[in-house]
Amino acid sequence: MTKTNEKIHVLADESLGGIKREYVEVDRKAEVGEKIVITASNYEEREEIYVAGHYGKVIAESEFSVNGFEADFNGFDNSFVGDDGLWYVGGPDHGEYRVLEPTNIVHIDGGRYEMVDREAEVGEKFIIVNADVQTEEPYSNGDVFTVDESWGAGDVVTVCGRLINRREYRILVPVESSEEEPQPSDPIDVIANLATRVAELERENKRIKEDLGWNEMGPGRIAELRNADSDIRHDIAALEEKVEHDRAENEEMDSYVYEEMKRMKDEIDTLHKDNRRHGEEIAQLEKGVHAQSQRHLYRQQEIERVWERMDRIESETESLKYAAKETDGKVAHLESDSDMRLFTAEEVAALLNAMRERQ
Template sequence: MSRIHWTNVHILPDENLGGVLREYVEVDRKAEVGEYIFTINTNEIHKVTKGSEDGVYIDGWVYVYDGYYRTLEPTSIVHIDGQRYRLVDRKAKVGEKVIVVVANDTLVYRNVGEIVEIIETDGSSFGGMISPHDLGEKGAIYHFQYLVLEPVEPAEESDDETEASESVLDLLANLARRVAELERKLGEYARKIDGIEVDIQNINVDLGTVEENIEMIIDDIVTLDERTQPLVALVKAVKGDE
């Protein structure tokens, strides 16, 4: 299950909504290609261009290991003209605003991200066929095309509640940073241990090679001794004659 950092909210243009600003939260899970990530060490936002077994690529070739970033996951909250709205999948009412999420050239509303105010609902027919749709200024907009924009009203809080909330958020933010730092150090220690294990393996290989060389030298010495024994005996015999 993903762990969400609700205190770390980012507002980014959502390409799937025609560039409308949307709120994203940091989630502890592996990112997929096309998603945005927040890099913990540099506090930057990047788009994932390629996946990998133990990390992701950003900006084409820069590599970020898993654990050193958080995936940015879109919420249902968008920002339009300075107002926060919640995206809701239901039939709109007269006077409500909707945002187009499905569009093509055969429809009246052809642009994803277009904002439409509903002036009439329960359209009964279109082209002689029963077609469930509402009406905006330009004409019919089908229910499958849009999501309703419900205004998000800020909760009223007293000064004491606001101060307490800010203190809690600061505490959680600091805790998140400390956890991220500990996770980073843990990753560094794990890589160092892996490096030490590799060094030990290399040392064992080198020791094995040295042992083989020593055995070869001993064999050469024995062979040389065997070959020189007759010569030594001959020298001793010649000296004895003298």
């Protein structure tokens, strides 16, 4: 820890990656998250809790007093840290401490710089105060770069090739310091410095108004821009809500599609199983049809053979009929040409039987 005077303190700023930053004492009630410096202590002789000059950070409000709170004295260049470093601070008039408010002055590589909120120019140094990494090259709050290129809307490209957005950085303007400069503790010098600072701010304000076209627009234009900005923010919120709603619907649709695809896959698997079963049944039917066809062919061949035999019998019958007819003709001719009587077969048989009986 380094002091430039009794009212200014230089402490590491965690929000800037631990870079040293100047703080000024303010006599008011501390709030959670702020740094404090002890100005009076009831524990000066005991040296086991905290003493004047110790630094701490407010971590919680007190349950016992509206002006009290719990502070963490760890992590500072204090002369000692009592127990776990967590102690109650405060009283009826918060007279034990002063709040340390950060200034725009930082200490880097032994130099003092003022962090100025404006667009960077080529060759200037700047510090990251609100890192929003959009590229593959990482960086964080407290990193210091030099401008190599200046793009539109205040965006810059560093010497190492990183693209930094306007809202992410502050320009580092060297602050000339001298031991002969009046100390802020001198009221006259403080007033003079304040007057100078006010004049600088007025000039800066005038320049900003000219850059914004204040004289052309008038104060009413700012209100219109604010209203337009409010409308845009409202539209953005509505779009974000719609995107969230659409995302929820898409998730529901994805779930429905997944279930449908699963159901259809099950149906396809069932169809494949049915197809295999039907194929087996068709194969069995084809086998049975083939056997039936063989039997039918055999029967057809048998029928054809029967028909052939019937044709032969019919042919033989016709031949016998023809022969009988010729025989009848010959017999009739013989009977007409001879006086001999022809016996029938029955008569011949009867005659033979009679002859046997006589014998």
